[in-house]
Amino acid sequence: MTEATHTVKSYEQELERLRGMMARMGGLVERQTAQAVKAVVEGDEEAAIEAPDLDPEVDELEREAEALAIRILALRSPMAIDLREIVAALKITGDLERIGDYAASIARRALKLDMDGGISLIGLRSMGRLVQDNLRRAIDALAARDRDQAIAVWQADTAVDELYTAMFRELMTYMMEDPRNIGSCIHLLFVAKNLERIGDHTTNIAERIYYAVTGEMLPAVRPRGGLGPQYASATVPDAR
């Protein structure tokens, strides 16, 4: 094997290792989010304990991925699409770490809920399902470097925001009706807010994937009511 082949090969190996770390991080925060939602809507205590327990592993993976990204940047001077992918990795690991944090925070609140007041969890269940679904699709898009999937994820977050607004009103009503509900409703409000933030970070990940793959940025503001047909083409108008 020549020296050049060897260098190229280990470069590809390092990039693959970085991708593997991101996939593991993605899998872990997906698991954390699933367990957090389960803890709240099913009152599952084991799930409530597992979600925060996974946090140190996620944090450690973020550090490792960053160290590897820096190593690749220093030793390989990657260009164009590889460089964008590594920069995206640095940003995406940050988003994944935040998602893990929010999931852990949701799970911790689940342990404090007192659901005797007849508070409905239907809204939260839908929101949880939607957020998890979007997160899963974002992590798939990351592994497949799939720009169309990234756009789909980016667009789907509007529904999460709408569910959040509806839940906010519902929980306010429960509190007004019976002050004994206040404690649990506050926790549920924060749960809903944290799910909404997980949705935001999922959107960020989709934007990063799109940029890494295409070299173009999605618009800064997501248009209400979906994107026009121009987003089916390879070029997206500059956001400025």
Next chain:
Amino acid sequence: MTEATHTVKSYEQELERLRGMMARMGGLVERQTAQAVKAVVEGDEEAAIEAPDLDPEVDELEREAEALAIRILALRSPMAIDLREIVAALKITGDLERIGDYAASIARRALKLDMDGGISLIGLRSMGRLVQDNLRRAIDALAARDRDQAIAVWQADTAVDELYTAMFRELMTYMMEDPRNIGSCIHLLFVAKNLERIGDHTTNIAERIYYAVTGEMLPAVRPRGGLGPQYASATVPDAR
């Protein structure tokens, strides 16, 4: 001027430009945070409007800083401390952008507050002052690449968390006492939470500065009651 001198010079210029962008971003989110706190504790409507108005400029600076960082990575292949600084910049702009988002969110809530229910804002005022003070010091540490200042900021966040917990209890009491307070108290709870999150991101920035300057990471978990004397030395134990 030789070609080599010219290259070195424009490399330094580009790094200085990146630092300038970070400083501008830092100044903007400091301003957003100050206006957000003012909006809530003084009921200042102009301040409440200004904080979210600055958001697009912050977002745009994040994009520009990222584009410049990628450019420097691609064309200059920086090594060691410069490489760490650029990677830190990519992460820190993300934290600054989130801080701006939280400040904007606080300011928007300020417009919805009805403070006729005799709710005390003393706790929030202290929390706001502490968070702003810490943010200012983090941004100064960033400009000066000052590791000692970074450690000080990192340590100071414990006080923010304690104030948050106290505020949470206080606001719960107001709600229990009089359901008419619920609406405003919910907004204030989210304001307090957002200030706490600004504190978290400020801590992240401090960790990044420390790493960029020293090549070492601060421990993953901040010890309660302050750091021991070993943190006065140049080496920090590995967090793993």
